Ligand SMILES: [Zn+2]
């Protein structure tokens with residue numbers, strides 16, 4: 001009998017522990033997947049730290065999953081045994097609520113989220129709703145592709161929001177917080193001709209050098225004024241105080257997009273920072289169309305993820321390194 005090893009959260013604020021159980025058979029519409037790599041996202045940290053309400057408990061976190069199909073449940077078509085697939089944060093949607101019917105399934109009224117309301121990829125195996133899994137092809141390394149499944153997708157959706165579909169050649173784009181999502185998006189946006197301005201914690205020279213190495217034309221502290229007014233900015237760091245700073249940095253009509261699922265409170269700020277048709281908005285979850293678009297474009301843009309690999313059993317160490325800002329790029333668990 002094959003054993004499923006999973007790192008489990010019993011209660012927010014406590015460490016994950018390794019659980020062993022028999023590998024289940026996939027149900028109707030499901031795939032059984034052998035996990036090859038699972039990225040560690042800031043959202044996992046929010047779940048583990050109790051910053052997101054009502055997780056399923058106990059829960060196996062993890063929603064940046066690259067794996068191989070082991071078994072195919074009844075009713076599933078379009079997947080083959082041993083095919084490489086990706087599983088993202090969006091685990092399922094209802095298909096019938098007003099948002100789903102309007103093509104905005106990211107806002108579904110009755111969604112499932114991988115690693116939050118259904119078990120995720122901090123494990124050797126998992127089952128997933130096949131309709132929300134993506135074929136990944138064979139090009140590229142499992143661990144280096146894993147962060148595409150959330151950091152990449154959310155960055156891509158945020159970029160669409162920030163640029164409002166405008167031509168991006170020469171567009172000055174600010175990225176606040178240069179972690180996993182920004183390091184992927186910087187490569188895609190630079191490839192599309194954006195002028196990337198990377199904002200990090202004051203004095204974080206390593207992150208600023210890292211940003212420049214990925215195509216940023218400027219990198220500095222979040223409190224600094226960029227060398228040119230920005231057309232748009234995306235905030236990936238979960239820090240509300242960055243919102244007025246980013247508003248100050250964008251030009252008239254510019255947009256500030258908050259890409260995270262959780263953020264500390266936004267301090268009050270003078271109306272003059274919002275005046276002149278500046279906008280502040282958030283990005284929530286993803287649609288499958290976002291995923292298909294990004295998974296098509298990322299190889300064309302030759303996106304390369306900087307990853308730090310951890311054995312599955314060291315999930316707590318990976319989470320701690322992310323929490324403490326010790327990572328450059330993304331942490332990835334290897335079962
Ligand atoms: Zn729905």
Ligand SMILES: [Zn+2]
Pocket residue numbers: 041042043044063089150151
């Ligand atoms: Zn995520």
